[in-house]
Amino acid sequence: MPAETLPTAGAAGPAARCEGVVRIYSSPTGEVHALKGVDVTVPVGRTTALTGPSGSGKSSLLRILAAQDRPTAGHAEVAGRSLAGLSARGLRALRRRHIGYVFARPTDNLLRHLTAAEHLATAGRLRRVPRGEAREEADHLLELLHLTARAHHRPGEMSGGEQQRLAFAQAVVGRPALVVADEPTGELDTATTHDLLDAVRALTRTGTSVLMATHDPLAVEAADHALHLRSGTVAHELLDGRRLAVVDADGRLQLPDDALAALGATGTTRVVVDTTPEGVVVRRAT
Numbered sequence: 001m002p003a004e005t006l007p008t009a010g011a012a013g014p015a016a017r018c019e020g021v022v023r024i025y026s027s028p029t030g031e032v033h034a035l036k037g038v039d040v041t042v043p044v045g046r047t048t049a050l051t052g053p054s055g056s057g058k059s060s061l062l063r064i065l066a067a068q069d070r071p072t073a074g075h076a077e078v079a080g081r082s083l084a085g086l087s088a089r090g091l092r093a094l095r096r097r098h099i100g101y102v103f104a105r106p107t108d109n110l111l112r113h114l115t116a117a118e119h120l121a122t123a124g125r126l127r128r129v130p131r132g133e134a135r136e137e138a139d140h141l142l143e144l145l146h147l148t149a150r151a152h153h154r155p156g157e158m159s160g161g162e163q164q165r166l167a168f169a170q171a172v173v174g175r176p177a178l179v180v181a182d183e184p185t186g187e188l189d190t191a192t193t194h195d196l197l198d199a200v201r202a203l204t205r206t207g208t209s210v211l212m213a214t215h216d217p218l219a220v221e222a223a224d225h226a227l228h229l230r231s232g233t234v235a236h237e238l239l240d241g242r243r244l245a246v247v248d249a250d251g252r253l254q255l256p257d258d259a260l261a262a263l264g265a266t267g268t269t270r271v272v273v274d275t276t277p278e279g280v281v282v283r284r285a286t
């Protein structure tokens with residue numbers, strides 16, 4: 001993970017942001033509290049990896065930041081627009097104009113009968129990019145992602161890695177504020193994963209903001225910023241080469257898994273907290 005300062009708020013603000021986001025689902029067996037007060041910022045022009053064990057809330061958060069769902073409580077915004085005030089139609093318009101989406105399975109992102117160039121032209125029309133501009137952008141993206149030789153090929157004539165690179169190119173046409181990807185390397189082998197992550201890096205260098213949910217250590221390693229969820233909250237963040245624990249607005253501190261193990265904390269555990277000149281020390285209570 002490169003140690004450099006991330007541009008966050010800038011004049012236009014972050015690509016997306018959540019404050020105190022709660023998502024509760026109703027199920028036949030009662031309520032499921034999938035997100036329990038999440039505060040995150042997705043910086044502009046960087047790749048943010050969203051990690052965490054199964055059931056920790058990654059998909060729930062991804063759906064909210066992709067404007068596919070609204071929080072039960074708390075504030076969420078994409079491209080500076082709050083999701084709370086938007087109707088279903090408003091959410092659709094926000095998705096079409098400001099969010100690109102990439103599914104895990106390359107074939108889910110593409111249409112069998114369209115060539116690579118036609119996919120990008122269609123995305124340009126949906127985002128209302130003037131035709132000449134869209135063609136120029138498509139040529140540029142095909143070159144940047146090493147797909148120029150595939151411009152007139154259909155998905156069936158491309159490898160899985162090429163298809164996934166085309167999915168990212170398609171998501172980026174018209175410069176949406178945020179590209180959201182759900183396990184984008186999940187179906188790729190190691191060599192193809194490296195090519196895809198290089199492509200994502202090339203896109204972020206041109207200002208694209210990417211948020212990807214992933215279990216893949218290679219994807220986390222390639223990201224500029226990582227958010228690790230545990231049981232519906234942010235357990236820690238990796239930023240500028242440092243691991244940051246999060247203290248929420250009510251003073252609750254989430255500790256990383258290895259710190260919990262060192263404290264022998266399983267379930268609710270009382271610990272000793274000392275404030276020293278060097279910092280705050282948390283110790284196992286003996």
Ligand SMILES: Nc1ncnc2c1ncn2[C@@H]1O[C@H](COP(=O)(O)OP(=O)(O)OP(=O)(O)O)[C@@H](O)[C@H]1O
Nearest residue numbers: 025026027032034053054055056057058059060061
């Ligand atoms: N529509 C739903 N109705 C009821 N419960 C749900 C719904 N969607 C998710 N959940 C529950 O919310 C919790 C978080 O689920 P979520 O899918 O966000 O986790 P995840 O980290 O993406 O998991 P995975 O890595 O397995 O996809 C889980 O307990 C899940 O069973």
